[in-house]
Amino acid sequence: MERSMENFKSNSRYPDWSMLPKKILEHLWKLLTIPDQAIASSVCKKWHSSTSNKANIWAPDIPWLITDIEDTSPHYSLFSISLQKIYKMEKPFLPLDNTFIVGSCKGWLVIRSEVEIFILNLFSKVRIDLPLRASQQHLLNSTPTVFTMSMCADLNPIIVAGVTFDGGLVWCNISDKEWKVYIGDEEYGNLAFYNDKLYAINHDGDKIDVFRIEDDELIPKGSMYATFPTTSPISDNFDIYLVESKGSLLVVKRHFEISSILGQTINFEIFKVQERIDDVSPHQLVKMESLEDQVLFVSGLYCESLPAKHCSMLQEDHIYFIGHHAKDDKCELGIFSVNEGSMHRVPLTDSTLNYPYWLCPRYAFACNCKYHDSTVLKRISDYETNV
Template sequence: MYMISPCFVMCSRDILELICKKLTIPDVAAFSSVCKNWHSATIDKAWIWVPETPWIVDNDPPKLEYRLYNWTHERHFEMIKGVMHNNTLINGSCKGWLIVRSDDQMCIWNLFSKAGYLLPPQHTNEYLRLPPFVFTASTCPHLNPITVVGVSHNQTLVWCSIGDKKWKDYRNCDEDDGPKYANVAFLNDQLYAIRVEGNTIDIFGVDGTQPYLIPLRTVQRATAPTEIPSQYFDLYLVESKGHMLAVTRYCHEDSVRTIPISGTTIGFQILKVEEDMLVNVESLEDQALFVGGLSCESLPSNHCPGHHENHIYFIGEHEDEDHYEWGHFKVDDKSMVKKMLEEPKQNFAPTPIWLLPRYKFNCNC
């Protein structure tokens, strides 16, 4: 067995931190497991910068570990599931955080920093008894502590802050039937929620001292679409370069097999939220989007080795029902390349998701 010299084990913290700054996230994880002294140098990981290329996380509930694929290093890794071990399911990712749920518990967890917080039990809101659960989270200083907002299976909004005992409904009690939503995202301290038809976004304020979300304004599509590739689609919201984008992934109708809709990808459409309308986006400029499962992330392409600007990278259902597809879509000319993931599906597990290797949020408000 290879032994580490005691002089290295007892290095001062400032030297260890200098070493950490040169390591990738997988190496930092290995570094922190050597001894208590080295682990202490990695506790405050917010200063670590590494290529942010999202990892692919295999979403297989029965396993005790998450299987991850790192695109930059072209390697597979396994990580212990952490705060909840048995039969857990990932419901989505948001800027490095996962929503993980079992039969009776939910938590928000950072796979890399190992920080995790239990959320109110599902039974405290009747609409959370069944998946799916689309979610977003914010640690904006104006929303202290962490605020989590989700879309429940009946397409209504629920929300909570860390430490709450139960989930809150977004509506006033006298509203019997409100809008139905498909996805949500924070842009600093405001919540954006896109309605299921994909042409309207409602914007809310969030105040942890209040029982309801605060409606601020509604924006709608400026012009009707000239062509709709399919009546079946997934909807995503993502913050990109200080703007909120609405992303539609169209699915081949013959391949749609699950709810929410997830089928073979045939194209994308992107809208941007302006002050009072939704407008078409023909270019992502230097950004790349990563779409998979119920979530979407936007990153500068120069932070993602091996990936190109103005592209959408996606994971979805393959026409072969035993496998998943992955590919990329070029926004300006709408060209698309798709391949089949080599490893077959396991036990009807949900679609793998993208996970960003981040340790904290950035907020510009």
């Protein structure tokens, strides 16, 4: 430590900032938000190493909005709500024709082109390739439209599961060469990992199937049949989400005026899943009148819950969502108060923000857990080195 400080002071007029001791750098990172850390990491290799390889850096931040200007653009557009400013971030891969963001989950982007599918942690520049083929068909022709991921303790993906365009259920381990397809009659609309199990809800929202992945097989563990405890239907047009929030599994219904494509969002309903405690008691959906100290972020078919204390400037017990502005066919940022049932809309007038996704700014780190073998770790390491 003392020698490092001596090296740093050796040229007092023009100090070598790359010689700052590692412990001081790590202390500085704890004072910065993750986007600021990403900017600082570009100063030199040592600063980049301090952010890329140090796990458990405390840096909560408000999710950003991310969108593609065009598929072949070398940059992403990211909008900071807290700073009310749009930034450009270079894509750490060669953009090809028809390469688009198709999802965002727990800080990872899901990106698909005609020749590849991969997940990307934009801030760590970590990429993990996913299969393009399914085990029971030549190509994965029915594209997954909703994704969820199970994570290890270091927040690296273990299993990726998805709902296809036609309501099918697929999944794979991150080292698999093919997607596995679940054969069943149900058409699903959303899914989430919760308590080491996979929960998938059908399009109508009245049935939740529960699975456990054992010995590389998706094993059904039962179903929940429940009637939504609402006194009168708000709208027959809705999207439905499953999301873990503060240790509970929630069902979120987003109601539209006309349809999810053409209509504005008019209301939200939130229900807590209460699993039966024995073989006799029924499953229940209990309507929630408050999110308490949580905040929900909704974009497209994705929903994520974060503690309000990690989202300075945002209000607890609120839902922040991307919606459709019916008058001028543009996107809008909506803010819904769960307790009051009121809604506030903010038009996104910038043309570069075309139906963006929420992106939680989180780092990914190489780990040595039992789920990530040397092949996966090598892929992460090589990618970070070459970018």
